[in-house]
Each structure stands twice: as structure tokens, then as C-alpha cells.
Amino acid sequence: MATDVxxxxxxxxxxxxxxxxxxxxxxxxxxxxxxxxxxxxxxxxRVLGEARALGAVQLGFSGGExxxxxxxxxxVAHAHGLGFYTNLITSGVGLTAARAQSLKQAGLDHVQLxxxxxxxxxxxxxxxxxxxxxxxxxxxxxxxxxxPMVLNCVMHRFNLxxxxxxxxxxxxxxxxxxxxxxxQYYGWAWHNRAALMPTALELRDAEALVVAHRERLxxxxxxxxxxxxxxxxADARAKPCMAGWGAVFLVVAPDxxxxxxHSARMLPGLDFPNLRxxxxxxxxxxxDAFNRYRGTAWMNDTCGTCDDRDKDHAGCxxxxxxxxxxxxxxxxxxxxxxxxxxxxxxxxxxxAPRDDAAPLRFVPGAATAGALVFRGEAASLALSAAPVPxxxxxxxx
Amino acid sequence: MMAAxxxxxxxxxxxxxxEPVQDAWVLLYPEGMVKLNTxxxxxxxxxxxxxxxxAIVEELEVTFSRRGLADDVRTFLDQAxxxxxxxxxx
Numbered sequence: 001m002a003t004d005v006x007x008x009x010x011x012x013x014x015x016x017x018x019x020x021x022x023x024x025x026x027x028x029x030x031x032x033x034x035x036x037x038x039x040x041x042x043x044x045x046r047v048l049g050e051a052r053a054l055g056a057v058q059l060g061f062s063g064g065e066x067x068x069x070x071x072x073x074x075x076v077a078h079a080h081g082l083g084f085y086t087n088l089i090t091s092g093v094g095l096t097a098a099r100a101q102s103l104k105q106a107g108l109d110h111v112q113l114x115x116x117x118x119x120x121x122x123x124x125x126x127x128x129x130x131x132x133x134x135x136x137x138x139x140x141x142x143x144x145x146x147x148p149m150v151l152n153c154v155m156h157r158f159n160l161x162x163x164x165x166x167x168x169x170x171x172x173x174x175x176x177x178x179x180x181x182x183x184q185y186y187g188w189a190w191h192n193r194a195a196l197m198p199t200a201l202e203l204r205d206a207e208a209l210v211v212a213h214r215e216r217l218x219x220x221x222x223x224x225x226x227x228x229x230x231x232x233x234a235d236a237r238a239k240p241c242m243a244g245w246g247a248v249f250l251v252v253a254p255d256x257x258x259x260x261x262h263s264a265r266m267l268p269g270l271d272f273p274n275l276r277x278x279x280x281x282x283x284x285x286x287x288d289a290f291n292r293y294r295g296t297a298w299m300n301d302t303c304g305t306c307d308d309r310d311k312d313h314a315g316c317x318x319x320x321x322x323x324x325x326x327x328x329x330x331x332x333x334x335x336x337x338x339x340x341x342x343x344x345x346x347x348x349x350x351x352a353p354r355d356d357a358a359p360l361r362f363v364p365g366a367a368t369a370g371a372l373v374f375r376g377e378a379a380s381l382a383l384s385a386a387p388v389p390x391x392x393x394x395x396x397x
Numbered sequence: 398m399m400a401a402x403x404x405x406x407x408x409x410x411x412x413x414x415x416e417p418v419q420d421a422w423v424l425l426y427p428e429g430m431v432k433l434n435t436x437x438x439x440x441x442x443x444x445x446x447x448x449x450x451x452a453i454v455e456e457l458e459v460t461f462s463r464r465g466l467a468d469d470v471r472t473f474l475d476q477a478x479x480x481x482x483x484x485x486x487x
Binding site for chain 1: 409410412414416418419423425426427428429430481
């Protein structure tokens with residue numbers, strides 16, 4: 001065990017991969033439908049207790065849609081009793097006023113609600129549901145129940161032109177924070193990357209508008225804070241992914257597998273411990289998988305001698321695997337990466353002339369026309385029949 | 398600048414708690430945490446919406462047997478309010 005390993009301060013439990021939404025950028029694994037049974041209540045409670053004893057303090061209940069677990073209140077109450085700060089990360093589907101109250105009584109501290117756009121049409125298209133009006137009502141329920149509220153909106157080619165209206169919407173809804181989460185290309189977003197990817201110019205324009213809105217909000221004394229998650233392909237800076245592998249962040253998948261991030265499970269050659277059989281302590285401190293990319297000793301020369309190695313931790317292992325075919329490679333978004341040309345090619349492809357004569361119209365078949373695959377069980381099973389794609393070919397068909 | 402009779406309290410978005418594993422007080426908020434140093438923690442623990450700034454200063458001066466803490470405390474309180482950690486009412 002490495003001696004300088006800190007506790008997993010941030011515990012994210014993905015209670016279920018079941019979800020009423022079918023977002024095309026979902027971060028859940030493509031092959032989620034092939035994963036094992038969900039962990040039971042008693043096991044979750046043990047995991048929460050063990051993680052808390054190690055020092056975990058932030059706890060996210062996520063998924064899929066965590067409200068689909070009918071033991072959610074019981075788990076929140078247990079976590080609250082242990083002293084966790086509890087966050088619910090939800091689509092809002094199922095969050096009635098009664099449930100918002102019962103969760104409040106259980107000790108839930110905060111709700112993060114996802115929105116997919118400021119328009120009903122795009123919100124409903126991108127999720128393949130009719131949930132925009134429902135989400136609007138849920139936002140009001142969250143505020144009425146007295147929760148701090150974070151609105152999270154994943155940004156991509158289709159909704160970036162709406163960014164100003166998304167800020168306005170969040171303000172009207174009384175959000176405390178708005179996270180404009182530029183798409184990170186993993187899971188379903190990786191599969192749909194060609195359709196989702198904006199151009200660098202579109203990102204710059206949107207960011208400039210966000211900066212202007214931020215200044216307007218601050219000048220007006222608004223308490224709402226707006227976060228702009230770096231679009232790392234275009235920004236060409238490796239992100240300090242999860243603040244480092246196995247550094248502060250512990251994700252537990254619905255079947256109990258402990259992971260350093262949402263998507264690391266697809267990396268070959270790593271055997272992630274399952275917390276049904278392994279203690280949180282053993283998984284975090286002792287497992288080979290969690291120790292594999294800790295610190296700097298594993299780094300190649302480019303990263304190991306880089307001045308930024310303690311700041312960006314050499315970026316993201318999953319991104320290195322997906323784009324460069326090797327999880328230990330330099331993050332391909334970095335200008336020092338020999339694979340940076342693959343990222344540039346993807347960005348360039350995003351700038352190819354779009355068929356303005358046939359814009360994305362919200363009619364049956366639009367997804368097919370837009371080359372989008374919605375997250376869902378049938379698609380999961382179909383796509384995971386073949387091995388997870390690692391990508392020597394940067395321009396997807 | 399906070400006045401001597403203001404009664405600051407930790408804003409509803411935040412929760413102050415002691416973490417034994419870190420042996421430190423922390424300020425928790427949605428999806429985040431700030432680890433506090435000892436002076437910051439000693440001040441924030443007293444921001445309960447009851448004690449005035451003047452009372453907090455006096456209490457700290459007695460507890461730590463030091464005089465002249467008013468400027469430091471008020472500078473910190475203003476910074477904390479600027480970050481949204483505190484709200485202050487007279």
C-alpha cells in the first residue's frame with residue numbers, strides 16, 4: 001500500500017443503471033445491460049459505513065436514476081446518520097413533492113437536477129422522453145422543499161447555441177449553481193461523438209456568452225454561480241481527471257464493483273474489486289487496480305518529466321485508452337501527445353459543412369438521420385456484443 | 398464590511414462539521430468541501446446568528462489570551478461572506 005494515499009473523500013454510489021431517460025451522451029457504460037444484479041440495501045449500508053470510517057464525507061447517490069430504488073430514503077437516512085453530506089443526482093423523474101419531503105426528513109442535503117436544454121423540443125429529443133415540463137415542475141418542488149439546487153446541463157453541438165437561454169432558465173428556477181457540463185466523450189457520448197461534437201469556434205462563442213452572463217449575474221448580486229466544464233478536446237489541456245486516479249474519488253457501480261471513475265471498468269487488464277466480497281479499505285488502499293495509476297511512477301517520459309504532472313496527473317486514462325489505445329499513454333488532448341492529431345481530426349470533422357437543408361427536426365426517425373444512438377437496454381446489448389471499441393481510427397463512420 | 402453588531406451565521410448552502418479522520422473542521426456544500434485551518438474554524442464555529450461580531454472577537458481574545466484580534470477576525474468574516482459561506486444580519 002502506498003503510504004501517501006489519502007482517503008476516498010468523495011463517494012459516488014450508482015444505485016442502479018435503470019433510468020427513464022435515454023440520453024445520447026449518458027456516461028454509463030455502453031454494456032451496462034450485461035452487468036450483474038444490483039447490490040442490496042444491507043450491503044450498501046455496510047459500504048457507506050466503511051467508506052465513512054475511512055474519511056469519506058461527500059456522498060452522491062447517482063445512477064441511472066437513483067429514485068428508482070425504493071430504499072433510497074433508507075440509504076439517505078443511514079448516510080445522514082453517519083455524517084455524510086448527501087447529494088442526490090437525478091433526472092427528476094419520480095421526484096414528487098411527497099418524495100422530496102420524505103428525503104428531506106431522511107436528511108438529504110442537496111439535489112442536482114439534470115436538464116438537457118432550455119427548449120422542450122431538444123430536451124425531449126435528446127432524452128427520448130417527454131420530460132421537459134416534468135423537470136420544470138420538479139425544479140420548483142426542489143426549491144419549495146428548501147434544498148440547495150444545482151442544475152446540470154450537458155452541452156454539445158445541438159444546445160450550445162442556447163447557452164444564454166439555459167442560463168436564463170436556471171436563474172428563473174432559482175438554481176444555486178448551474179453546471180454547463182461540456183460533453184466528455186465516454187460511454188454513450190463516445191459512441192455518439194461525431195454527432196455531438198461542436199466546433200472549437202462554437203465552444204468559444206458559447207464560453208464568451210457564459211463569461212458575459214457571469215459578469216451580469218455578479219454585478220446584479222445574483223447568488224447563482226455558473227460553472228463551465230472545460231471542453232478538453234478544444235481547450236487542448238489535459239484535465240486533472242477525478243483529481244487523480246484513486247486520489248479522492250470512489251465510484252461504486254450498481255453491482256458493487258469499486259471504480260476510480262465512471263468509465264474505468266472498460267480498461268483492459270484491470271481487475272476491479274467488488275465490494276460485495278472486498279472491504280472498502282482493501283479495495284481503495286490495497287487493490288492492484290486502484291494502485292495502478294496512482295502517483296507519477298507509472299507515467300511515461302513525456303508526462304513523468306512534465307511540470308504539470310502533479311496538477312493534471314497526466315489527464316484521463318480512459319481517454320488515453322479510447323483515443324490512443326493505451327491507458328498509460330499521455331492524454332491525447334495534450335499538445336505533447338503523439339496522438340493529438342486524432343483529436344484535431346475529430347474537431348476538424350465537426351467543422352465539416354453541415355447539411356443545413358436538412359436540419360435536425362424533431363420527428364420520428366430524427367435520431368437515425370442525425371446518426372445518434374439513444375441509451376437503452378436493447379442498444380446496450382447490441383453494441384456490447386462486440387468488444388469495447390478502442391479507436392485507432394479517429395473519424396468514426 | 399461587517400459591522401460590530403452584525404450577527405453572522407453560516408449560509409444555508411453550507412454545513413460546518415468536524416472530521417475526525419482529517420482532524421479538522423470542514424465546510425461542506427453541494428459536491429464540495431473546504432478544509433479549514435484552525436483560526437478559520439474557531440471563527441466560523443462561533444457564527445451562529447446569535448453572537449455579534451464584537452462578541453465573537455471578545456470570546457476569541459479570552460479563549461486564546463490575545464488582544465487586538467478584531468481586524469483579523471473582521472477581515473476573515475468579510476472574505477467568508479464574499480465567498481458565500483456566511484450571511485450577516487444586524
